Amino acid sequence: MPGDQRINNRLVFGTLFVSFIFYSAYVYTAGTEAAHLPQMSEEASRGQHVFQKYNCVACHQFYGLGGYMGPDLTNVISKYGAAGETVAATFIASGTATMPNLGLDPTEVQDVVAYLSFVNQTGTYPPKNYEVTWYGTVRQEDDPQ
Ligand code: HEC
Structure with a gap:
């Protein structure tokens, strides 16, 4: 009705x-706010400014985004195991044949390494490892064979 x-x-x-x-x-x-993220320390926060000031992203990426002259830095700290922070600090302080020595002072080096350690804790990149088979398909590493 x-x-x-x-x-x-x-x-x-x-x-x-x-x-x-x-x-x-x-x-x-x-x-x-993302509750699962670790709290950023004072030092890491200063390091983020150092990272921006020297425009590290011109050559480096986080999570695959950035310039492609240098490697992705998302997990550079855990890449070298326990020596991660020391190795990263050495790269940054001295430069190499292909990475310029940007002339950071020791405090800036320490801060930017703290920032890289913070980023390292936010996740893993690349998130999955894929293998391209000879016949052109893509297999995820943890897929059953
Ligand atoms: C002009 C491009 C360029 C800039 C700017 C630059 N880098 Fe690099 N970086 C490189 C290259 C290229 C490498 C690889 C060097 C090698 O393996 O010899 C590298 C390597 C590194 C590594 C070691 C990576 C690894 O996986 O072993 C770290 C850490 C790093 N850079 C941090 C920084 C930080 C922090 C800044 C900013 C303060 C910065 N870089 C600015 C080009 C750059």
């Missing part, structure tokens, strides 16, 4: 409206 239909429409509209209000309130009040 037309009367019942009108009540039904109101009920549907009312439910959607109330849902909209609660959902909007939730979306606009929920924090945006």
Whole structure:
């Protein structure tokens, strides 16, 4: 009947409206901080500024994004095991044949290494290792054979 239909429409509209209000309130009040990330130390935070000041990203990447003259630095600290911070500091302080010595002072080196250690804890890159088979398909390393 037309009367019942009108009540039904109101009920549907009312439910959607109330849902909209609660959902909007939730979306606009929920924090945006990522709780799973480690807290960035003072030192690492200064190191982030050092990283920006010397434009390390012109040659390096985090998570595959950046310049491609040097290697990805996302996990450079764990790449060298326990010596990671020392190795990274040496690269940065002295440069190599292909990486310029940018003339950072010792505190800047220490801070930027702390920043690299922080980034190292945020995740793994590349997230998966793939193997290209001889017939052109791609197999993930942990796929069953
Ligand atoms: C002009 C390009 C360039 C800039 C700018 C640059 N790097 Fe490099 N970096 C390289 C290259 C190329 C290598 C590889 C060097 C080698 O293996 O001899 C490298 C290597 C490294 C490594 C060792 C990576 C590994 O996997 O062994 C670290 C750590 C590093 N750079 C940090 C930095 C930081 C921090 C900055 C900014 C302060 C920076 N780089 C700026 C080109 C650059």
